Amino acid sequence: MRARPLTRRRLLASTAASLAAAGSAVGAGASALVLTPRQSRGPFYPAEYPLDQDNDLVHVEGRSVPAQGEVVVVHGRVLDERGRPAVHSRVEIWQCDVNGRYHHPRDRRNAPLDENFQGWGRFETASDGRYWFRTIRPVPYPGRAPHIHFAVSGPDFEPLVTQMYVDGAPENERDRLFRSIRDPRQRESVLVRFAADSDLGGVPAGAFDIVLRNA
DSSP: OOOOOOOHHHHHHHHHHHHHHHHHHHTTTGOOOOOOOOOOTTTSSSSSSOSSOOSOOOOOOOOOOOSSSSSSEEEEEETTTTSSTTTEEEEEEOOOOSSSSSSSSOOOOOOOOOOOOEEEEEOOEEEOOOOEEEEEEEEEBTTBEEEEEEEEEETTTTEEEEEEEETTTTGGGGGGHHHHSSSHHHHHTTTEOHHHHGGGGTOOEEEEEEEEBBB
């Protein structure tokens, strides 16, 4: 059977269903929430924002060819330490392309740059604290495990910069920044498992909830 195309409506419906189920568990066990650990911003936060500044990093406005790499969806909720949704918070992500290159003038690695990959995106959470991005599955590059950088800011909590890692990636145990997370609960909280989502036509999706310290 031919898979149905991935559309924004289906994406929203799928993430809403999965996050609604997760939300009840969060509300019931808010006291057990683990603060998301702070991690380095790294040297490749965009020097200039791309003209296309949405939450779909796979398609760049004005280009007909999509980004190279495996398309995935990353979604979750932004919560405070009491389990309440962080309303109207700004979520940014940035990562390297499938060749291990960042869209940044300081990244001079001898690898081709995928101009069809947006490289950075942003999303503003609504009243439920939800966010979602369509991007590519992160890949390793010399010295680093596959990861996606996150920056979250808002009016009622301390800004946070962190990194999300792929559960099961062999590079994790050799990654200095990942291993620097001493609390095993916090280390587990930044590992994301991707699994094919039938509601998204088989596109792999991974859930990453971000828990922030109140201001």
